[in-house]
Amino acid sequence: MAGLREEFLAGVRAELPLLLGVVPFGMIFGVLGLAAGLPGWAVVLSSSLIFGGSSQVVFAQLWGAGAPPAVSVATVGVVNLRHLLYSAAVAEYLRALPWRWKLLLAYLLTDEAFAAALPRLRDGPATAQRHGFLLGTGLTLWAGWQLSTLAGVLLGAAIPAGWSLDFSIALTFMALLVLSVHRRSEAGAALVAAVVVLPALVLPHKLGLLVAAAVGIAAGLWLRRFERGAA
């Protein structure tokens, strides 16, 4: 039976290839956070306080645009709402753990740590030490994210605005969107939200993103009724 240490190291090994995509994103966020008007310390600190790539980008944009804090917090919450699904998916494998483990693993439960750990938790042997694997993927991603954000902040000032590097965030979102869409109703939800958000940009307090996401989710649920075999 694999011990905690072996599980942890296996988790680290499973996460390392994913850092190829995460490290450039972290560096770009570091650059963009400065460009959006956040001070350098806040960009770096947001990586450990919020610890969620897309939501940190959204927070930087909203802060830079002068959105009220309540709207920023609500929007970040909606952007990270998908983590409810991850929490539900890993909960049964962590049920017997003491609280300090539950708190630590919940903090580390990001997209990439979850994606790399779920196959082990779900399909691997049901040992008492398997949570070590999730700790391995989670901590590896955490360290990679902190260091790449810091590198982005240090490099930030050196990258010319003419390179339009801010566009790479939209490109990252587009890649994530293509990877996350498995049904027509999901593509429909994205399309409707994209169309609604443009006129919704005039809404006060930067509420457009929340409104567009809500309309997109409603459209997805409506379209879902026309899909055969939808559960």
Place this chain on the structure above:
Amino acid sequence: MSTGVLLLSMAACGLVTFLIRLSFIAFGQHLPNDPRFTAALRYVPPAILGALIAPEIFALNGSVSLAPDNPRLWAALAALLVARLSRSVLATIAAGMVALWVVQAGLG
């Protein structure tokens, strides 16, 4: 706004995110297990991503423009194609940035 407000806003964002991640791990037995709720959650990522992407392409400098002389529109289409074919985040970013620089150079 002040440093204190910024720090508190980030801490609140972090707390909300942490509680979302902790939800089922800590309180699973008390949370609703409604299939409609799970179905709605499925549409959160595509809806949020769609709403995040569109302004980055069509609403630069605060005004919405759907004109075909927008370099970001063509770069986005190229990136979408590469994303569908490669299913790779890195290839999508690389293709989109190169396409943007080429179109910008062509139009400029």
